[in-house]
Amino acid sequence: MEPHRLSLPPLDEPGEVVTFYSHKGGAGRTMALANLAVMLARRNNATVPTLMIDWDMEAPGLHHYFRANQEGAGVLELFEACRDQLLRRSRLVGERDDEQLAQxxxxxxxxxxxxxxxxxxxxxxxxxxxxxxxxxxxxxARLDWEGLFDACPALFRVFADNLARRFRHVLVDSRAGRTETAGICTTLLPTKLVLVFTPNRQHLDGLEGLVQRATTWRRSHEDEQRPLLIYPLPSRIEMDDSAQRALWRRGDPERGIPGYQPVFERALAEAYGLGRISLESYFDEVQLQQVRSLGCGEQLPVNADEEDDRFSITRTFQAFLGWFLGGYRPWQSREEIPLLNAVAQGRAAMERGGGRGVSLPLARDLALLGELYRREGRFDQAAACLDESLSLHVLILGDDHADTLDSKAALADLLFEQEKYEEAHFLQESVLEARERMFGAAATGTLNASSALAATLAQLGQVPEALALQDAVIDAHRRYLGNEHLVTVESLAMRADILCHGGHIDQAADLLEQVLALRARLLGTEHADTVRTRKVLAQAKSRMKQEPHAVHDTHQREHRIVSVEQPRTGYPAAASPRHGASGELAVENELSTPRIGMR
Known part of the structure; x- marks a missing residue:
């Protein structure tokens, strides 16, 4: 590797400076950086300028991966020269401001x-x-890093800016532990911070503290108000011991094992001022496995692995880049990222004048993204996506097209889940009227719309109207599908919901007995739906004992609807536990507001 005077032209827009840090040695940090650098540089037909900086100055080793000699000047000589320049310029009168001085x-x-x-x-x-x-x-030992910073606080930040103007990716290999150089690399230089660790207490305790220090520094210094994205990167994971792997990922408080996923979920949520976040999807994909052959020599796996081998470490690096390259947060799910990309591309095409062939796929992708956000409980983002999707459907297809009606129903489902029942009611009436007119009262879509409206009417206190609608749905299902079809059973469960909401607990319990018997016979006694129904029935009976004279007038006090519904496929929807009206945690979302799964 020969000396090379840099001749790269400036980029159209700045690149990014990324620091790789580990609290202790032995995590495979330098190896991870070298592999990712090779993968980044060969993107776009090997046209992406990428720079590696070896700032692990007490134990430099990055050059070994590239068969470079150790004789060339580098970081130490650069900042020795900067120190000498600052000493000479300190004697000058009327020196320019800090950033100009640094440049x-x-x-x-x-x-x-x-x-x-x-x-x-x-x-x-x-x-x-x-x-x-x-x-x-x-x-x-003689180079005073703190003195350099004191002499020109903007020096390291301006240095990073200069690098980012020439390189799309600048990857900095930081010294481990709490040192002056590690502080520079983790707080002053980067736009992204990759925390490489092996699952043990010493690594996790140190990294949790670093997250707090780095983000606090950025927030508290006026000159450092730059974004900082943090990516945890678990390394040297033993893939042949699933129990141990799960233990260190999830943790075990009784055994004093913290679990790296909850540690980073807590640390990142606190650092970014968020509520509860989930790294489930991220850590499902991003775990660098222990590869015994890497213990000897400096061969990079990305130069030897078959890229299509799903068991290779290169495949894990590729999964990591799925979040890293797009600037996606690690708490964004792997399902969200391709949809975000598709939506961004669709919007860009619309701005260029794209017609129906662009707007309809965009409306579809927005609907899928909105549904994903709804499942994840991100209701505001879901509402924005579903509203935009509906607007596109109306614009291109008109109010009464089947796809437009599906889009209205999806938005109504979300409004129902947000307890915006009046708004949901308006949309659901519109969907039901159009489907009855276009497809007939017995069509599947019409019956789904009737059930959805019945649930909303129950929430609005119109229980008799809700029961009438749902009884019509049950009659149609019995007539066309039979008494023991799963969809018919589901419609009976929905009627039990409405009865319970109206305070008719005894009638609801009778109906739940029928639902339980049918589900046990059709699905099995241990099927999730059967188990859930059994629990709901037990709760209803317990409530009857506690309230022997239950008032049927829903205006006397609020009753929460019993959720035993399932999607029309006959399989249960995933649901988060919620608190019921009594304040006790409801089982599997029962005795709480349901999600409407039928449109």
Missing amino acids: AVLDAVGWEQFIVRADQSRPLFLMRAGRQDASYAERL
Whole structure:
């Protein structure tokens, strides 16, 4: 690897500076950085300029992955020169402001000369830790990093800006632990921070503290109001021990094992001022497995692995890049990311004048994204997507098209779940009227719309009207599907919901007995739906004992609807536990507001 005067043109828009940090050594941080650097540089037909910086100055080793000698100048010599420039300029009168001073120093030093090419087949570059001669350790000890910062606080930030103007990706290999250089690398330089760790207490405790320090620094310093995205990267995971792998991921409080997923969920939620977040989808995909062959030598897996091998470590790096490259947060699910990309592409095509062939796929992708957000409980984002989807359907297809009606029904489902019953009622009446007119009263879509409206009417206190609608649905299902079809059973369960909401607990319990017997026979006694119905029935009977003179007038006090419904496929929908009216946690979302799964 020969010295190379940098001749790359400036980028159209700035790249990103990414620091790789581990609290302790042995996590595979440098190996992870080197592999990702190769993968990034070979993107777009090997045209993405990528720079690696070895800032692990006490134990430099990044150059070993690229067969480079240790004689070239690097980070140490660069900042020695910056120190000398600052000393000379400190004697000048009327020096410019801090950022101008930093730029003048870097221009005088010529920071580009400290970069060499690491790979002749792709635009991959390296800045070494420094010249590994006999004086290296002494020179490193003499360099006062804190003094450099005090002399010119903008120096490191402006240096990062200069790098980002020439390289799409700048990957910094930071020193482990709490050191001055680690502080520079994790707080002053990056736009992204990759925390590489092995699952143990020492790594996790140190990284949790770092997340707090780095984000607090950014928030509390006026000159540092820049975004900082943090990505945890578990490494050296033993893939042949599933029990141990799950233990360290989930944790076990009784055994004093914290679990890295809950640790980072808590740390990131606190750092970004969020409520509860989930890293479930992210850690399902991103776990760097222990590969015994990596223990000897410096061969990079990305240069040896078959890229299509789903068991390879390269495949895990590719999964990580799915979040990393797009700037997606690790708490965004893998289902969300391709939909976000599709929506962004669709909106861009619409701005360029795309017609029906663009707007309808965009409306579909928005509907899918809105449904995903609804399932995840992100109701405001779901509402925005579903509302935009509906507007596109109306614009292109008209109010009464079947796809438009499906879009209205989806938005009504969301409004129901948000307890915006009046708004849901308005949309559901419109959907029901149009489907009856277009498809007939006995059509599946019409019956689904009737059940959805019945549930909303019950919530609005119109229980008799709700029962009348639902009875019509039950009659149609019995007539066309038979008494023991799962859809018929579901319509009976919905009627039990309405009865319970109206305070008719005894009638609801009788009906639930029928539902339980049918589900046990059709699905089995241990099927999730059967078990759920059994629990609901027990709750209803318990409520009857506690309230022997239950008032049937729903205006006397609020009754929460019993949710035993399932999607029309006959399979249960995933639901989060909620609190019932009594304040006790309801089982599987029973005795709480249901999600309408039938449109």
